[in-house]
Amino acid sequence: MVGAKAAKLAMAETERSAEALDPAADNNYIAALARGLAVMRSFAGQRNQLTMAEIAKLVSLPRATVRRCLITLSALGYIDSNGKYYRLTPQVLTLSQSYFSSNPLPRVAQPYIEQVSEAVGESCSVSVLTGDEVIYVARSTRKRAASVHRDVGQNLPAFCTSMGRVLLAHMEPEALDAYFKRVTLKKFTHETVTDEATLRGLLDQVRRREFCLIDGELEHNLRAVAVPVRDQSGKVVAAAHISTEASRTPKEKMRNEFLPVLRSAVSQMRPLLLG
Structure with a gap:
């Protein structure tokens, strides 16, 4: 499977x-x-x-x-x-090494997401938007965290992932319009939101709340919460997220326990990320 x-x-x-x-x-x-x-x-x-x-x-x-x-x-x-x-x-690894050696984000983020992962007992990642997808640039894993293994460098759709929606929510309006014109909103599970108007409403909500909680839209039983990662200037440069199995982690625990830990970690990253 x-x-x-x-x-x-x-x-x-x-x-x-x-x-x-x-x-x-x-x-x-x-x-x-x-x-x-x-x-x-x-x-x-x-x-x-x-x-x-x-x-x-x-x-x-x-x-x-x-x-x-x-x-x-x-x-x-x-x-x-x-x-x-x-x-x-x-x-081929030399190509990715060029990115990691020239971009401070993965290096800055790694120790903080490891602390988050240790604190909550789940996998924690940092992703950026590339093209129409999100790509993992830093990750700390726990063996029990999810049924699909993720690696640094893996691409996932932006519209149905927590980190993707965080990044889409902070796009300029013109860029977001262009995104919706390009992408096919594919259904991955019966929970996947594929209606553009509904998605735009959800993105507005993410922008106001400064976090996104997604339940089973990319994969059944996969629940994740994400927050924006900002640089010193306040610009959103990435998203950090915690993923877990919905069957063992209630939404209330994600909001009340995981979210504060994640927000604390990204606030500590911010002074280290030059604008």
């Missing part, structure tokens, strides 16, 4: 990568670069090795195009092959 859910999320991520290959919006768009990145992203989730045909299907590109991408990525050291199957190499 866990593998199937992870694979489903990974497939959705790859589909979004393929959809992003249209260069029509900008004459400066380098389609070849986008295709190469889409090929790399096709290995998301539990797809640790793929054939050329499988990659071509995942990214919706001709096999000849995929072949050229694979040859280039292999020459650069990012992909290896045994003749039939292709896999990513450890060289």
Whole structure:
């Protein structure tokens, strides 16, 4: 079950990568670069090795195009092959390391979310908005925390996650309008809110309350609470959240016990995040 859910999320991520290959919006768009990145992203989730045909299907590109991408990525050291199957190499880690070494947010956040996780006994994460999704940039886990494993670097939809709604709630109105025009509000569970007007109302509520509590919208039995992370200037630069299983953690406990701990942690981060 866990593998199937992870694979489903990974497939959705790859589909979004393929959809992003249209260069029509900008004459400066380098389609070849986008295709190469889409090929790399096709290995998301539990797809640790793929054939050329499988990659071509995942990214919706001709096999000849995929072949050229694979040859280039292999020459650069990012992909290896045994003749039939292709896999990513450890060289890809240098790309993420460039981000982590140049951005203070993960480094600042990590000790604080570890304290939160220790205090409440649940997983705690910090995420940022990238494109139309949220991506984990720091995480402290507990084995019992959720039925789907999350890692730093994983992307999730913004509209149906607590940290995503926190970040969407603090978007400029024009940017939020553009977001709703682009995204498909997909139903992940029977609880997922997919009506735009309803979502906008929920985002207004999140903006006023300065937190978001979501129950079972991305995954059944997954409950999460999130708050904005602000830099010294007051700008929202990320969201911090605690996730748990709804069957063992009532909403009242999330609000009355988890939320104050989370808010305390982000308030301590703020002076350390330069605006």
